[in-house]
Amino acid sequence: MQLPPLVQTFVLHFGEMGSRWGINRTVGQIYAVLFVAERPLNADEIVERLGVSRSNVSMGLKELQAWNLVRLQHRPGDRRDYFATPEDVWQIVRTLVEERKKREIDPTLTILRELLMQRVETDAERHAQARLGEMHDLFELFTGWYDDMRRLETDRLVQLLTLGTKVQKVLEMKDRLTRRGGRADKGD
Amino acid sequence: MQLPPLVQTFVLHFGEMGSRWGINRTVGQIYAVLFVAERPLNADEIVERLGVSRSNVSMGLKELQAWNLVRLQHRPGDRRDYFATPEDVWQIVRTLVEERKKREIDPTLTILRELLMQRVETDAERHAQARLGEMHDLFELFTGWYDDMRRLETDRLVQLLTLGTKVQKVLEMKDRLTRRGGRADKGD
């Protein structure tokens, strides 16, 4: 592995982390290398840095592209493919959440909905269905919230996250104003 | 697999999903069976339902316990161990998020902090460090937000999630008040 120690530590850690998610170690490492790189890298440069086979890098990049996590770029007079992560880390977060939702939440919601439609016979099944209903409602609540949040511009999002629970206080304030003033009601 | 079709579909799906997370298929299936069960189950009952070996179930249950995702119970006059998931799905969510944070976010934050302390030489390293700094700040923002949220009672949490972007309108209102009135500033 041909990397400065600082970068190497990060790359190795990210590789391990990757394998706790669905992603395999090499894919995680490729991503890490691109994330900290000063400029887009081509496949051979990644091979050099990580010391894995060319074909492994090719497959890894393909997977990262399927996840929309890297961008393909070209240089004039150079026909190799260059890859980079988005500059904006918030864009990365958005993509990550979006893709995980698409792969994990959406299919589960589909199945849950199907199962909730089924007519069942036994007590055990009725109980199971009730439980699935609870899970379904939870998922719906989260996806509804997420659908709202994703629309926010980043600085609004940061504002909300920074406020944290203080939002609650703002809400209480609103409650008081609403209840007292009457006119403020329209703002809802 | 000895299960009603409805439950079987869910269990199989959950097993697949499990393997997209760090959890293996059997562990996911065990969890699914417990989640929809009417009462706590012992290991042999899980073996029956899933058709896997006793030792596999034993290991799976151990892992679920390490994740705090199942509860061990006993019945009077029966010395077998019985396992159940929490009744309250929100409790499950809380545990899941807490444990994933502990295993994935916290160690990453630790490493990032270490790397940001290091003095570096080259331009490449300086750039890498700047990128790691961006990632670090992002993680800090999220964990700070999470630390706030986890403290909320469930119904408050649901309230916030249900509001979604409408919170933004309240914020805008607050902004206007803050900017215009001056006095409302104190409410922050």
Added chain:
DNA sequence: TGGCAATTTCAGAAATTTCTGAAAAGACTA
């Protein structure tokens, strides 16, 4: 068209993870 550079594919090797049966360990009872 042939030739070259780059990327992708893919069969099999290597590594890792998961699973099993058998044995060991624990824990309770008589």
Added chain:
DNA sequence: TAGTCTTTTCAGAAATTTCTGAAATTGCCA
């Protein structure tokens, strides 16, 4: 203490995933 029921451990088997080198494909240029 021996006997029984239960859970855990663990070495090796089975299954799956990851990785590689070689070959095939793609796309460009002359």
